[in-house]
Amino acid sequence: MAKTCITTGMNTVNEEGTVSFTCPSCKEVITRSGFARKNALPYKCKCGHEGP
Numbered sequence: 001m002a003k004t005c006i007t008t009g010m011n012t013v014n015e016e017g018t019v020s021f022t023c024p025s026c027k028e029v030i031t032r033s034g035f036a037r038k039n040a041l042p043y044k045c046k047c048g049h050e051g052p
Contacts, residue, residue, distance in 0.1 A: 005033035007041045025049040 003012045003020060010033060012018040017034020026047035036043070044050045 003031040005036055006030050006045070007036040007043045008033055010035075023047060023049050 003018070004010065005012050005018075012031055012033045015034050017037055018031065019037065020029055020031045022028065023030055023045045026045065026049070028045055028047065030043065030045060032043065035041075040052050042050060042052060
């Protein structure tokens with residue numbers, strides 16, 4: 001199943017450093033690409049929770 005980075009909107013299949021985790025506020029699954037994580041790009045969940 002393809003996963004999309006919440007920050008970049010890009011497909012993360014086979015991208016090194018990609019992680020998926022649950023939002024601490026609403027428990028929605030968030031996927032972050034290795035690129036977004038490495039560059040500390042901000043993200044915002046649909047519930048409003050924000051992170052680095």
